[in-house]
Amino acid sequence: MQSCRLGVVFLFSFITFAVAGSYDYKDALQKSLLFYQAQRSGKLPADQKVTWRHDSALNDKGEKGEDLTGGYFDAGDFVKFGFPMAYTTTVLSWGLLDHHKGYQAAGSVDECLKAIKWATDYFIKCHVSEYEYYGQVGSGNADHAYWGRPEDMTMARPAYKITPSKPGTDLAAETAAALAAASMVFRSSNASYADLLLKHAKQMYDFGYKYRGLVSDSITDSKCCYVSTHYEDELVWGAAWLYRATNDSTYLKYVDGLWDTFKGMYGFDWDQKFGGAVVLLANLTGDSKYTTAITNFCNYVFQQAPKTSKGLIFIVNWGPLRYAINMAYVCLRAADIGINTESYRTEAKKQIDYALGDAGRSYVVGFGNNPPTHAHHRAASCPDAPAVCNMDTYHGSQPNVHVLYGGMVGGPNKSDIFTDDRTDYQHTEVGCDYNACFQSMLARLVELGY
Numbered sequence: 001m002q003s004c005r006l007g008v009v010f011l012f013s014f015i016t017f018a019v020a021g022s023y024d025y026k027d028a029l030q031k032s033l034l035f036y037q038a039q040r041s042g043k044l045p046a047d048q049k050v051t052w053r054h055d056s057a058l059n060d061k062g063e064k065g066e067d068l069t070g071g072y073f074d075a076g077d078f079v080k081f082g083f084p085m086a087y088t089t090t091v092l093s094w095g096l097l098d099h100h101k102g103y104q105a106a107g108s109v110d111e112c113l114k115a116i117k118w119a120t121d122y123f124i125k126c127h128v129s130e131y132e133y134y135g136q137v138g139s140g141n142a143d144h145a146y147w148g149r150p151e152d153m154t155m156a157r158p159a160y161k162i163t164p165s166k167p168g169t170d171l172a173a174e175t176a177a178a179l180a181a182a183s184m185v186f187r188s189s190n191a192s193y194a195d196l197l198l199k200h201a202k203q204m205y206d207f208g209y210k211y212r213g214l215v216s217d218s219i220t221d222s223k224c225c226y227v228s229t230h231y232e233d234e235l236v237w238g239a240a241w242l243y244r245a246t247n248d249s250t251y252l253k254y255v256d257g258l259w260d261t262f263k264g265m266y267g268f269d270w271d272q273k274f275g276g277a278v279v280l281l282a283n284l285t286g287d288s289k290y291t292t293a294i295t296n297f298c299n300y301v302f303q304q305a306p307k308t309s310k311g312l313i314f315i316v317n318w319g320p321l322r323y324a325i326n327m328a329y330v331c332l333r334a335a336d337i338g339i340n341t342e343s344y345r346t347e348a349k350k351q352i353d354y355a356l357g358d359a360g361r362s363y364v365v366g367f368g369n370n371p372p373t374h375a376h377h378r379a380a381s382c383p384d385a386p387a388v389c390n391m392d393t394y395h396g397s398q399p400n401v402h403v404l405y406g407g408m409v410g411g412p413n414k415s416d417i418f419t420d421d422r423t424d425y426q427h428t429e430v431g432c433d434y435n436a437c438f439q440s441m442l443a444r445l446v447e448l449g450y
């Protein structure tokens, strides 16, 4: 600082900055874990904190009567889509594994373990034999025609599986990634559970590798909502996680074999695994082809990708916050391995701060200034039984009866404008996948002392 006057200017800009971009990341992290509790399907435990939710979907079963209860409802609806659920679980496990100190500081280690186990116990149930895996329970159209409480559902909930003749490489390899990452999370607290997870992870990877196809071509009911584009990226991501969990170099050979197809891909979300996989591989191998790939990726994201005038990375109009924060998290991890650390941390933080309030309002239910009150979410909108809840509830202008703490909504449109309207599901819906990188990123920011 060169003069007193400059010092004052700096001080003022610091104060402005501190007010605009300073949020209680621990509180947001704890609330995000409550959001996952609100998404729980099946028999709820005695320590359930979101008490407006009760047991539901207790008859979910496979073709031979296999128990398929548990897992998570996908978003504002009640379908259990295995593919985004697996991606969510991989990212939550990645966060707890690598940001354990952040979770400790927030007092949330146990709660996060429970959130992960809620999914992994379900995945194990769905893996009914070596080459048979239930990847969806509930039918998109029938489910979406219903507006009510999950506890009261009466529609048929068919279960759909992948098999050698109906393969789902992307689903199988993402599930392998989730189980492998979770095995490392549980290794210190329960080695036999970790071994069980790893056994299923290896089998699921083998299933996906041997029998190739896209899950949305085999479980066609999922085309309503999740049309997958490639499976090579999941094969790379799954192999990277299995390599991290086992040190078995066979998995790196698989990655090498897929690299030519994979290297032209992009993105990080339930469908695209590029960004996450290259930063993970860069860390595991130190190979310059991965460090170059993640550097190019993050430079594009922060310097060239479309942004709103208030600074949100805007990739698509449907759920833009989730994409922005996915990119931000992956690049925060690139910062962790020494790639443009200062600038990537600064830029990544701007994206999550946008969601927490920097654009003038919060986009996280029950958090901060003027949060959304009309999230597109059936359960939160419905008064407690026996009150009526139906399409009139959906279309009504009244706020949701229950506060869906921690649910991050889709976000604003390209003009930074948000209408808090339950029927505008592209902007007001929440989703298990939306909160995944959000939560892991919060854990990293807490760990960094931000």
Ligand SMILES: *[C@@H]1O[C@H](CO)[C@@H](O)[C@H](O)[C@H]1NC(C)=O
Pocket (backbone or CB within 6 Å): 098, 279, 280, 283, 284, 333, 334, 336, 337
């Ligand atoms: C890289 O690996 C180390 C050791 O397993 C881990 O602590 C760190 O969080 C990892 N970073 C990323 C970006 O995966």
Ligand SMILES: *[C@@H]1O[C@H](CO)[C@@H](O)[C@H](O)[C@H]1NC(C)=O
Pocket (backbone or CB within 6 Å): 190, 191, 192, 193, 196
């Ligand atoms: C450890 O995991 C095994 C296998 O899932 C389970 O049977 C056992 O109850 C777990 N132990 C503890 C202490 O949670």
Ligand SMILES: *[C@@H]1O[C@H](CO)[C@@H](O)[C@H](O)[C@H]1NC(C)=O
Pocket (backbone or CB within 6 Å): 244, 245, 246, 247
């Ligand atoms: C893999 O190898 C590294 C380096 O030798 C070691 O630190 C790590 O514990 C090993 N991981 C597993 C799962 O064996």
Ligand SMILES: *[C@@H]1O[C@H](CO)[C@@H](O)[C@H](O)[C@H]1NC(C)=O
Pocket (backbone or CB within 6 Å): 413, 414, 415, 417, 419
């Ligand atoms: C955003 O929403 C506002 C209010 O509905 C509308 O006026 C504006 O045109 C929208 N912007 C874009 C880019 O769609």
